[in-house]
Amino acid sequence: MRKSLVCLMMSFVLTLSAFAKEQKPSPIEPSESFYPNLEFQNCDNDCLFTLLETGLYFNFLSRFNNDNANELLVNIYTKLLNSIIDFEKRIQKNASVKLAIILPEQTIKSYSNTIINSSIAYLLRQRAQIKVKVFLIGTEDESKIAKAFKQAQEEKFNYIIAGFTDKGVKNLLKENLDLNVKVFIPTAHKRNFDTQNENVYFGSIDYQKQIQKLLEYSNGKNIIFSDGTALANRLDENVLNAGNGSEKIYTINSSKFDFRSILNQNRSFQDSSIILNTSLIKTALISSQIRTYDIEPFVLLSTQINYNPILLSLTQINDRKKLLLANSISNEDQTLSYLNELFSQNINYNWIAYATSVGLDYFYTQFLDKDSQRIFDESLNDNQFDYKVKIIRSQGLGFTPLQDQ
Numbered sequence: 006m007r008k009s010l011v012c013l014m015m016s017f018v019l020t021l022s023a024f025a026k027e028q029k030p031s032p033i034e035p036s037e038s039f040y041p042n043l044e045f046q047n048c049d050n051d052c053l054f055t056l057l058e059t060g061l062y063f064n065f066l067s068r069f070n071n072d073n074a075n076e077l078l079v080n081i082y083t084k085l086l087n088s089i090i091d092f093e094k095r096i097q098k099n100a101s102v103k104l105a106i107i108l109p110e111q112t113i114k115s116y117s118n119t120i121i122n123s124s125i126a127y128l129l130r131q132r133a134q135i136k137v138k139v140f141l142i143g144t145e146d147e148s149k150i151a152k153a154f155k156q157a158q159e160e161k162f163n164y165i166i167a168g169f170t171d172k173g174v175k176n177l178l179k180e181n182l183d184l185n186v187k188v189f190i191p192t193a194h195k196r197n198f199d200t201q202n203e204n205v206y207f208g209s210i211d212y213q214k215q216i217q218k219l220l221e222y223s224n225g226k227n228i229i230f231s232d233g234t235a236l237a238n239r240l241d242e243n244v245l246n247a248g249n250g251s252e253k254i255y256t257i258n259s260s261k262f263d264f265r266s267i268l269n270q271n272r273s274f275q276d277s278s279i280i281l282n283t284s285l286i287k288t289a290l291i292s293s294q295i296r297t298y299d300i301e302p303f304v305l306l307s308t309q310i311n312y313n314p315i316l317l318s319l320t321q322i323n324d325r326k327k328l329l330l331a332n333s334i335s336n337e338d339q340t341l342s343y344l345n346e347l348f349s350q351n352i353n354y355n356w357i358a359y360a361t362s363v364g365l366d367y368f369y370t371q372f373l374d375k376d377s378q379r380i381f382d383e384s385l386n387d388n389q390f391d392y393k394v395k396i397i398r399s400q401g402l403g404f405t406p407l408q409d410q
Contacts, residue, residue, distance in 0.1 A: 053078055067118060067349040086139075102135040102373050104128075104365075105162035107153045109145045113168050116192060116357055117141070120168045122348035123358035127365050130341045131377055138162065145173035151180060158183050164368050166361065168192050178202065187372065189364040191357060195389040206367070207389045208360040212236075212308055215331035216243040218394040219306040222329055223278035225249055226303065230291050232283045233258040240282040240308060257287055264291075268298040275300060281307040289319035296324055304329060309356050317402055325399040329407070333392035334359045338380050363390055 048056070048068040056065040062085060069082050106124060110117040121139060128137065140157065142149040150173060157165060165188045169177060174193045178200050182188070191208035198207075220227075227248050231237045233256050245252055255267060268274060279295070279302045281288045288311050295302060305328040312330045336342060336352050336359060345352040352358045363381045367390070370379045383390045396407045 050075055050078060057081065063347040064349055067122065103160075103162045103164065104135055104137045104368075104373070105140060105157045105160075105165045106137065107140045107142060107150075107157065107165060107167045109143060109149070109169065109173060110141050111143045112145050112170060112173070113192065116168050118348075119350060119355060119357045120166065120191065120361050122350055123345060123352065123355075123361040124166060124365055126341060126344035126348060126352075126358075127362045127369070127380075129344050130338070130380070131369060131374070133369065133374065135373060145169060145176060147176040147179065150176045154180055154182065154186075158186060163187065164372060165189070166191065166365065171197055174198055178205070187368065189368060191360040191364050195387065203388065205388065206364060206385070208364040210309055210333040210356050210360060210392050211394075212240055213243045213247075214392075215308045215333065215394050216240065217247050218396065219280070219308070219329065219331050220244070220247055222304055222306065222396065223280075224276070224303045225251070226273075226277040227252045227280060228274060228277045229254040229280045230283050230287075231256045232287050234284075236310070237282040240310075244280055244282070257283065257291070264294040264298070268294060268300060271300075274302065276303050278303050279305050281305060281311065283307075283311075285311060285313055285316055285319060289316065289324070292320055292324040292328065296321075302327060307331070309333060312397060312404070313354050314351075314404075317399065317404075322399075322401065328399050330397045330399075330404070332395050332397045332404075335393065335395070336362075336381075341380065360390070363392075 047070070053065060053069060056062075056068070066082070066085065069078070104124075106121060108117045108120060124137070128135065138157075138160070140153045142153045150169075154165070154177070163183075163185050165186065167173070167177060167188055167190050169190055169192060171193060174190060175198070177188070177190075178198065182202075182204065184204070187204045187206065189206045189208060193207055194209040194211060195207040196211075196213070227244065229241055229244055229252055231241050231254055241254060253273070274295070279291075281291060283291060288307060292305065295305075305325070307328065308331045312332045312334075316325070334353060334356055341362065342352055345355075345358055350358050352362060363383050366379055366381050367385065370377050383392055385391070397404045398407055
């Protein structure tokens, strides 16, 4: 039965054209930040076979992990990924419009799945008849990026989505791209690069803008909790630059952090504005410890990193009653939401999926199919997509926007 699934995967089709892959997929680790609706238990080999046998191919793709999978499952994953958009041979053969997706999957890990899945979901939503090809390049080495872009250009892919970190973007900007090649990078913000290349577009949300908006709700007695990651350090810097100079920073970089020595009878925390530049787990821990030590802050503030329904299950209602979150996701297309859910990701909370969709929406409607209508209304300013920032509060078992915005 299971071996026959290989043949079944070969014939699996979907309503798009071509989807190809440059090499065997490398391991992509799961991450809570990108799949808010994922189940907490790992999906082992038996679980993966069950998904295949019941026809849940999208779930199989999103939950597959090469670390523990046997050779048969790896082959099925490869064949399914290669054929998922191979809907109609005639369309593929005649498709003159092409889109490439270049991913250093070993570097960005689960971002790879998110970018691929949200791209497929968007193109399904538009019923697009275009050829799509994914280049998995492993890492962001300059030579690998150069090789991938050279091959994409040789194959006449003039529209490219590149899921790069800052390092990868810097290497990309060294390349002499053809003038007719346009590149969209959903994972980076243009502010971090010195470039005037009109054919490179940036799609990251603006954490600096979110910090500035959040500080409007501060009373000026700012205390920062950070977890020492690269993103947290950047957020800390944004707070310090926008603050009044009196900020204190406490870095939680281990599980042995002594909250008692910091919070017990520390009057500086009372009526303070506590800024949480921390991951979901650490944010939940901090908020519970604040209440444990009878601290009454003026407000708790955090950016997009904690706008996630998982936070609601990790915290008590009283722990988050003064929590305000910045959010730049504004999706109102229910069909697109549903299509993303087929891939076990929630575009309404997953900013990578949202940013990818916004950029692809612009590419598709402005260049690939000018007769189609845009789904999103984010403006493009100097090749950087501009996202509005809304302040969200926890209310009961959900999130709701503040009314005075």
